[in-house]
Amino acid sequence: MALNLNDAIQACWKRIDEGQVATYIPALAKVDPYQLGVCLYDVDSGKKNCAGAANVRFAIESVSKVITLLYAIERLGLAKVEEQVGTRQTGFAFDTILNMEITKETKPLNPFVNSGAILVSSLIEEEDHRSPFDQILDFTREICHDPQVTLNEEIYQSELRTGDMNRSLAYYLKAKETLANDVTTSLETYFKQCSMMVTCESLANLGAVLANDGIAPWSGERLISSDAATYAKSVMMTTGLYNESGTYSVKIGIPTKSGVGGGLVASAPKYGIGIFSPALDPAGNSVAGLALLEMISRELKLDIFNY
Numbered sequence: 001m002a003l004n005l006n007d008a009i010q011a012c013w014k015r016i017d018e019g020q021v022a023t024y025i026p027a028l029a030k031v032d033p034y035q036l037g038v039c040l041y042d043v044d045s046g047k048k049n050c051a052g053a054a055n056v057r058f059a060i061e062s063v064s065k066v067i068t069l070l071y072a073i074e075r076l077g078l079a080k081v082e083e084q085v086g087t088r089q090t091g092f093a094f095d096t097i098l099n100m101e102i103t104k105e106t107k108p109l110n111p112f113v114n115s116g117a118i119l120v121s122s123l124i125e126e127e128d129h130r131s132p133f134d135q136i137l138d139f140t141r142e143i144c145h146d147p148q149v150t151l152n153e154e155i156y157q158s159e160l161r162t163g164d165m166n167r168s169l170a171y172y173l174k175a176k177e178t179l180a181n182d183v184t185t186s187l188e189t190y191f192k193q194c195s196m197m198v199t200c201e202s203l204a205n206l207g208a209v210l211a212n213d214g215i216a217p218w219s220g221e222r223l224i225s226s227d228a229a230t231y232a233k234s235v236m237m238t239t240g241l242y243n244e245s246g247t248y249s250v251k252i253g254i255p256t257k258s259g260v261g262g263g264l265v266a267s268a269p270k271y272g273i274g275i276f277s278p279a280l281d282p283a284g285n286s287v288a289g290l291a292l293l294e295m296i297s298r299e300l301k302l303d304i305f306n307y
């Protein structure tokens with residue numbers, strides 16, 4: 001591989017100053033912004049190339065929306081999930097109630113705005129006395145090939161304390177009779193899934209499963225259906241970076257999902273990529289992380305529209 005990841009990190013490092021760590025969840029405000037890590041999983045060779053803060057654990061936040069979406073599709077089938085949540089873009093922030101009010105439809109615009117994600121979380125039912133979150137946690141450990149993924153209780157409590165906007169979205173969904181579970185359980189599942197701790201490597205593994213048509217490249221085992229993988233990548237491309245998805249579609253051209261913990265999962269043809277850098281742009285995307293992903297896309301010619 002021509003690209004030296006340490007050099008790439010160095011080149012993108014100064015971009016950290018353009019962003020800010022998330023402060024609306026107080027536990028995230030304490031994170032050191034001066035971190036940048038990457039892990040690149042080459043599905044063909046099976047080789048992983050990691051650099052910088054690749055093994056630092058951070059809160060997965062909205063990247064978990066991809067995992068819960070995949071899990072819901074596996075449990076309920078794609079048709080049922082598509083009935084409940086749309087695939088449309090938004091020009092508004094991920095957590096605003098406008099995302100629901102502007103359309104006459106009752107279903108949320110897409111699974112990556114908070115209303116859509118809370119709805120998807122509500123679709124997971126308790127099974128064999130296992131709570132929806134316990135099932136999501138197990139599935140996360142499996143699809144991220146990382147048994148160390150755990151719930152960060154401090155972040156979870158912080159999300160609970162400051163989560164009134166999400167609470168209002170959940171009540172709105174309930175009022176529209178679209179929330180599948182009760183408000184408390186749906187929000188508990190959602191806040192907990194956001195508070196799982198992952199590394200760049202865990203996200204590179206997730207990206208690699210998506211890149212490999214739903215099959216874990218480390219074992220050859222199919223973890224999700226081909227349709228689920230394709231669907232998730234399409235929605236990541238169109239809405240994975242919130243209202244800036246179009247901007248990065250043009251600049252980077254790789255299906256990507258961000259989280260306000262500073263994580264990015266990207267799935268390019270033959271590559272799974274996990275990136276972490278906690279300083280965010282106003283939309284909630286990692287600034288240095290996306291600069292690094294842009295460089296990787298350019299150097300390795302991964303832009304899916306550049307054919």
Ligand SMILES: NC(=O)CC[C@H](N)C(=O)O
Pocket residue numbers: 060061062063094095114159166194258259260261284
């Ligand atoms: N964009 C994000 O990562 C948002 C996740 C965060 N837990 C929230 O609900 O606001």
